[in-house]
Amino acid sequence: MTAMISLRNIWVEYGxxxxxxxxxxxxxxxxxxxIVGPSGAGKSTLLRLLLGQEAPSRGQILLDGVPLKPECGPDRGVVFQRYSVFPHLDARxxxxxxxxxxxxxxxxxxFGAARRAALEEADAMLAAVGLGDxxxxxPAQMSGGxxxxLAIAQALVKRPRILLLDEPFGALDPGIRGDMHRLITRLWREQALTIAMVTHDIEEAFALATRVLTLDKRRHDPHAxxxxxATAVYDLVLDRRVKAEIEAIRSITIDENDNN
Amino acid sequence: MRLVNIRPTRRTTALLGAAPLILLVLAYLVASASRHAFNPADKILPTPGAMIAAMRALVIEPDVMTGERLFWSDTFASLERLGLGLAISTLWALIAGLILGLIPLMRATFGALVTTVAVIPPIALLPILFIVFGLGESAKVALIVIGILPLMIRDIAAYVESLPPEQMIKAQTLGASSWQLALRVALPQVMPRLIHAVRLSLGPAWVFLISAEAIASDVGLGYRIFLVRRYLSMEIILPYVAWIALLAIAMDWVLRQISQRGFAWAHGAR
Structure with a gap:
């Protein structure tokens, strides 16, 4: 497969x-x-670069071969850990x-017919993430999950080239997190998504991803x-067999049929 | 049970809330009666009968000079000034607050100006207003606007700025332009806060209204109070003050209802 997003010799410096x-x-x-790694290893910075919220100090980011503008746009969807939905609007x-x-x-x-058509599309997307009713x-009346x-539905309705997830399930209960893992896996398969997810949870990283990227510092100067x-110190591509073994170790089956 | 854990029921709350007010009225009646027992011509604490008689002349009987019922013309004149001042301030606070809160360039340009104007005591500007606008209605409305607008702008701008950055980023990834961010994300969320800001500004607005009316006016609640002060007419001043308090409470209640009915999402509706 060809590279959709390429990062070329990226440096990010603050002062x-x-x-x-x-x-x-x-x-x-x-x-x-x-994307995993210790705190302060630049995981979220990398995601902000992909999102276009920040520009790299040096280097180039290409999306489909075109340099990325340092501004967020509808070709990249995002779900943050919190505050990604609008409190003044209902789910629809x-x-x-x-x-x-x-x-x-x-x-x-x-207005009119265009609105009805758009509402139908919105309802279909809500149904796809299990919020049909x-x-x-x-949002204030909804649970965290x-x-x-809703945040995922909101992002996916724009059919983004890449979906960026910044610790999306970090604030959820373990049980709900399992449901969300099944949901995102199903959406990823059904809608042919490209996803980049920052997470603290290594198990989650291996369970969901086809590729796990670890950011850390290669070199360390104790005086400065x-x-x-940080840079990518491990870049593991998980094939089906490896994933199956991980699944066996976790001894949790992903229920493909009944995944709300 | 600890004191901090004792919560009154609805009924008890109403009773407890009314008690100090009733006590205050009773204390006044007792004090008034005792002063009148000592000196029937006392003017400092008039009896309820004297108040009713004095107010009847203002509320029901037309004035000899103008033919108007003074209480009502005072009320309408004051409410008109207050309403104009509040309406102008609210509109500009909304527009300027959104612009300052959303656009860093505008904040950099005008933020310091708004802060500077906000620290000037508005009453100190009243002579300038009288010189610029004359002694008519505009000077009084302008005092209210200058008195409450800068703080309202700062409040709204700060609120817009404090909206979670995640929300702004998210809206941009959904294709929102700067205009759409203002119109669809910031404006609706700022409305309950705006109503809140108006409610908080009601007090200062009344202060500036009464001040302006006291200094240069020929009609208005503040004008009347300061006029009859010359004759120690407490039987008019006290009902007028009570009426002003009642109007202020009613306005506050209406604004709260609008906020709760119109923006249920902001009041933790469940």
């Missing part, structure tokens, strides 16, 4: 503090990349938001620890 150094990375279409309108922004630049709202519920489902940045 004299180097966060990332010499990051070279190709992310293939339809892959699921987990949260999902509708992305469709309305593209179609109505001035009013930000759709919760269209009129506001439901809010994350901030002068060396």
């Amino acid at each position: 004299d503090k180097i966060v990332l150094e010499r990051v070279n990375l190709d992310i293939a279409e339809r892959s699921f990349v987990s 309108h949260n999902v509708l938001f992305g469709l309305e922004c593209a179609a109505a630049p001035l009013t930000g709202r759709l 919760n269209g009129h519920v506001f 439901m809010q994350q489902r 620890p901030h002068r060396f940045g």
Whole structure:
């Protein structure tokens, strides 16, 4: 498969503090990349680069061969750990938001037939993440898991080239987290997504991803620890056999049929 | 049980809340009666009868000079000034607050100006307003606006700035432009806060209204209070103050209802 996103010799520096150094990375279409590493190793920085929220100090990021603008756009969807949904809109309108922004630049709202068509699309997406019956519920009335489902639906309705997840399940109960793992795996397969996920949970990283990327510092200067940045120290591609073994070790089966 | 854990029921809350007010009224009645027993011509603590008689002349009987019922023309004049001042302030606080809160360039340009204006005591500007706008209605409305607008702008701008950055990023990944961010993300979320800011500004707005009316006016609640002060007419001042308090409470209640009905999501509706 060809590389959809390429990072070429990326450096990120804040003043004299180097966060990332010499990051070279190709992310293939339809892959699921987990990014793990100790705190402060630049996991979230890397995700912000991919998102376009920040520009690298040096180096180049290419999306489909074109340099990425340092601004967020609808070709890259995102789900954060919290605050990714709009509290003033119910579930349906949260999902509708992305469709309305593209179609109505001035009013930000759709009317008549166009609105009905967009609402149908939004409802279908809500159903796909298991919120089919919760269209009129506001985020404040939802559990953490439901809010994350909504955030995923909201991002996917724009059909982004890549979906970026920043510790999306970190704040959820273990049981709910399992449900969310099944959901994201199913969506990834069904909708042919490309996903990059930052996580603290190594088990989660291996269970979900086709590729696990570990960020850490290769070099360490005890007198000036901030002068060396992190880079990808392990880059493991997981094939089906390895994944099956990991599954066996975890002895948790992913139920493909009854995954809400 | 610890004191901090004792919670009154709805009924008890109402009773407890009314008790100090009732006690206050009773204390006044007792004090008034005792002063009148000593000196029937006392003007400092008038009896309820004297208040009713004095107010009847203002509420029901037309004034000899103008033919108007003074209490009502005072009320309407004051409410008009207050309403205009609040409406202008609210509109501009919303527009300026959104612009300052959302656009870093605008914040860099005008943030210091708003902060500077906000620290100037508005009453100190009143002479300038009278010189610029004359002694008419505009100077009084302008005092209210200058008095409450800078703080309202700062409050709204700070609130817009404090919206989670994740939300702004998310909206941008959903294709929102700067305009759409303002219109669809910031504006609806700021509305309950705006109503809250208006409620908090009601107190200062009344202060500036009464001040302006006291200094230069020929009609208005504040004007009347300061006019009859010359004759020690407590039987008019006290009902007027009570009426002002009642109007302020009613306005606050209406604003709270609007916020709760219109923006249920912001009040933790379950």
